[in-house]
């Protein structure tokens with residue numbers, strides 16, 4: 042931490058008494074006697090934005106994080122004036138502003154405290170850098186818990202932690218390390234069954250203290266810029282997270298292949314080795330959709346070049362891989378080798394696209410290619426140029442995905458492992474130093490790469506990923522948790538970090554399965570695959586210098602088990618794709634930590650191994666060596682054991698057997714889980730029938746299914762299919778009602794139903810209220826499978842002749 046003496050400041054300064062008040066249809070602005078201004082924007086009935094200025098002047102209002110489309114919206118509010126307090130009232134919350142000291146309190150309409158301020162807004166002038174260190178202290182009520190903040194490799198619940206956000210390349214990071222690759226200054230707080238979120242939209246290094254220094258105080262502050270934050274009311278965590286995700290945006294649908302299995306290593310070369318790898322996957326019928334090429338595909342690590350000795354004809358190789366069902370994904374780095382006749386270097390130099398130091402020289406630093414200059418991705422012209430560079434790689438050679446690395450930005454052999462603070466940035470016309478641009482540099486590189494890949498893969502969808510990111514960067518790229526280690530602790534970390542990223546708006550994420558550094562045992566690799574199949578992004582990657590990490594490298598048993606699990610992922614693709622659609626459309630995280638699933642259950646505040654994949658599958662990874670089982674906490678509801686259909690009642694813990702070939706997976710009762718047949722890669726076969734696994738419930742449950750062409754943009758023109766299945770069951774009868782929306786016609790005509798846990802024998806079947814023979818449905822009583830035409834509205838199975846006609850319920854979802 043920088044101390045006051047270093048800053049040569051006068052210490053903390055506070056707002057004075059309110060002198061004037063103005064408002065319009067969107068916001069209320071307060072001015073104090075000492076020239077502090079506070080502007081409160083009412084963005085929605087449950088979202089307020091707070092901005093403070095200390096010299097009576099607000100900064101230019103610019104944010105990389107906020108999705109422009111989300112800034113307009115409904116915002117009706119009333120103002121009440123009373124002595125010493127002004128109250129802003131929306132249809133969900135009340136915000137009270139004290140006119141004596143500008144402190145804020147926010148309450149629900151029943152006057153329950155959501156959050157109040159301790160010291161409130163204050164600041165320290167920074168003589169050294171100019172501007173202020175801007176600070177906020179809020180009161181934390183007893184029993185408050187905190188979640189979110191991006192990729193922190195620490196306990197899921199952040200209570201008692203003090204953390205800061207400053208993107209850093211941390212090879213082989215360890216648990217509880219603070220600064221990592223991503224900066225997401227957003228958290229959700231939960232107390233008294235009320236959740237609210239704070240998004241501190243400031244790209245300087247930010248700090249968060251969740252009751253560490255003082256047990257009743259939450260603080261957040263930044264080393265520059267404005268105190269500019271969004272308050273998001275729940276009262277459900279789900280409302281907070283989806284609202285935040287809506288504010289900062291979501292990506293488009295990925296091509297479905299990107300949800301398949303990815304194989305990577307640093308590095309696969311030469312071409313013959315890549316081809317052997319591909320052949321081996323197909324020979325072993327181990328599903329795989331993507332092969333990643335790390336930095337060795339390049340000539341001297343120069344971006345947008347190929348090592349022609351190792352890859353004499355990249356276009357042909359990429360085509361051959363494509364024919365076998367593999368997409369080629371390649372890495373790209375921000376450092377551009379200083380080499381007078383290197384085309385990319387020359388172009389950037391001539392156009393003045395490289396970052397410069399304060400006094401004019403270029404920002405020079407060592408990375409893989411040797412000494413490099415670095416494009417200023419915060420300059421819109423640079424982003425456009427960079428996007429255009431993918432013309433050959435993607436447009437002509439046919440690479441389908443691009444992986445952005447080292448964009449924290451990482452620099453070797455220098456203090457701080459990044460640019461010095463004096464480096465200048467364009468920041469889309471809001472010129473600044475690296476202190477302000479550092480945390481968004483990687484996001485802006487990811488954005489430029491994304492646009493390039495999007496442009497040249499058109500009319501197909503792009504796949505891009507990034508290591509460094511900032512709030513809102515989920516709009517552009519998938520991400521992974523970086524250079525982890527092949528250890529059991531890192532398997533636990535992968536689980537925690539991916540869940541945390543899901544609660545931070547970044548659902549499309551995964552870890553280096555098996556561990557990047559060091560060598561996993563076959564057991565660790567197996568357990569990691571068993572977790573990784575439930576991560577939205579599923580890739581095995583390793584540093585390559587500690588032995589092989591292909592699934593067949595650990596012997597027959599590991600190969601067979603991991604193949605079974607990867608096949609399960611491929612079977613669950615329609616289910617995962619549906620969860621992805623809900624993320625894209627509604628900002629709903631693809632993985633739901635238990636506290637998100639049931640915040641009323643206090644056990645969930647610290648039960649963070651277990652999570653819900655999509656809406657209805659409960660997963661609890663095995664995270665220790667040699668175990669034969671573990672205790673699993675089941676949240677409310679009843680859950681079927683995926684492996685044997687045993688039904689367990691939630692709200693408590695159970696011992697669950699988990700020999701190496703069995704990881705604990707459970708399905709919510711009443712769920713209808715859509716499945717594909719096993720494939721070696723996405724769209725290998727035309728699906729003839731979709732499987733629907735129906736889990737009996739005495740009661741009702743709604744399930745959904747989103748489908749489209751798996752690629753391309755037709756889904757945006759209404760060519761998708763969204764189905765709602767409403768299950769109702771009671772002893773002696775089950776009913777499934779289907780509601781269809783959208784214009785996409787699926788290739789298959791039949792559904793293959795399998796009913797789990799049915800407590801009676803089916804005697805009669807009715808399709809849209811007409812009795813049909815069980816034989817005509819190919820009904821097999823042994824495993825309760827049958828074949829149903831896909832377009833039904835109503836299905837009914839009974840143990841005896843049914844009495845009445847069933848009325849189709851209006852779809853209320």
Ligand code: MIG
Nearest residue numbers: 307335336446508523524584
């Ligand atoms: O300094 O490209 O996190 O996935 O294999 C290491 C080589 C650079 C770091 C990435 C890792 C990648 C590696 N890179």
